Amino acid sequence: MSTSGEAVRRYTVNTYCTAPFTPFGFDDLTCNWDGDVDVYADSDGTAVFTCGNGHNNETTMGDLGFGE
Numbered sequence: 843m844s845t846s847g848e849a850v851r852r853y854t855v856n857t858y859c860t861a862p863f864t865p866f867g868f869d870d871l872t873c874n875w876d877g878d879v880d881v882y883a884d885s886d887g888t889a890v891f892t893c894g895n896g897h898n899n900e901t902t903m904g905d906l907g908f909g910e
């Protein structure tokens with residue numbers, strides 16, 4: 843879990859979800875939800891957000907377009 847640090851910051855980011863999505867038992871689909879989400883970023887550059895379908899995503903601020 844990447845939000846255990848003391849310097850967690852919240853951003854609103856337009857992004858998308860690539861979590862596996864298995865609505866009918868298939869295991870080769872991805873969620874592909876996209877929109878504005880609240881992203882919680884830790885001081886080490888990791889970030890987490892929950893997509894509109896409720897998937898917990900772990901990513902990095904770099905992957906979200908914030909870069910170094």
Ligand SMILES: [Zn+2]
Nearest residue numbers: 859873893897
């Ligand atoms: Zn999702």
